[in-house]
Amino acid sequence: MYAANKIVHLLFSAIFLLLNFNTALALPTAEVAEIETRSALHPCSVFVQRWCQDCNSRFDVAYYNVAWTTPWNWPIAAWWNQESDQVNVPTVGSELVAVQVGSNILHIIDTADPATDNYNDPGKLSFVWGSQTWDSFSAGSPCDVIPVGDNWKVGGSTNYECHYLCDK
Numbered sequence: 001m002y003a004a005n006k007i008v009h010l011l012f013s014a015i016f017l018l019l020n021f022n023t024a025l026a027l028p029t030a031e032v033a034e035i036e037t038r039s040a041l042h043p044c045s046v047f048v049q050r051w052c053q054d055c056n057s058r059f060d061v062a063y064y065n066v067a068w069t070t071p072w073n074w075p076i077a078a079w080w081n082q083e084s085d086q087v088n089v090p091t092v093g094s095e096l097v098a099v100q101v102g103s104n105i106l107h108i109i110d111t112a113d114p115a116t117d118n119y120n121d122p123g124k125l126s127f128v129w130g131s132q133t134w135d136s137f138s139a140g141s142p143c144d145v146i147p148v149g150d151n152w153k154v155g156g157s158t159n160y161e162c163h164y165l166c167d168k
Contacts, residue, residue: 048125049061059110122146
């Protein structure tokens with residue numbers, strides 16, 4: 001009887017150890033985890049690159065659930081990146097792909113293209129998230145903008161970095 005109890009106890013100990021060891025070494029699944037929505041508003045940011053006007057991939061957008069610490073010093077990783085393609089090439093007045101950011105959708109509208117003969121003209125983008133609206137061109141805008149300038153010669157882009165409050 002003593003030997004049977006000892007074996008059962010040893011068996012349970014081995015199973016317990018095995019279960020704990022396997023969970024410590026568990027591999028990630030292919031399923032993507034959802035990021036929980038925070039209840040309080042906090043600083044978020046969005047980074048947009050505007051490429052040439054006749055490009056198939058006209059815009060690249062990266063979304064961050066934190067603010068950038070200094071202009072053009074973005075966080076380590078965005079939680080979502082997207083690139084426009086031949087099917088989705090926004091034109092003036094149209095919206096880039098809308099993305100759910102926490103409790104609201106972030107809308108980015110191509111308000112005006114850059115002047116074709118002025119590489120220092122960045123064009124204009126407008127943004128809406130919930131009741132917040134802002135743009136890349138008004139005084140007091142929460143956006144830092146760098147037009148393509150002379151970088152157009154090497155295929156550069158106009159860059160927009162904007163801060164806002166979100167609950168993502």
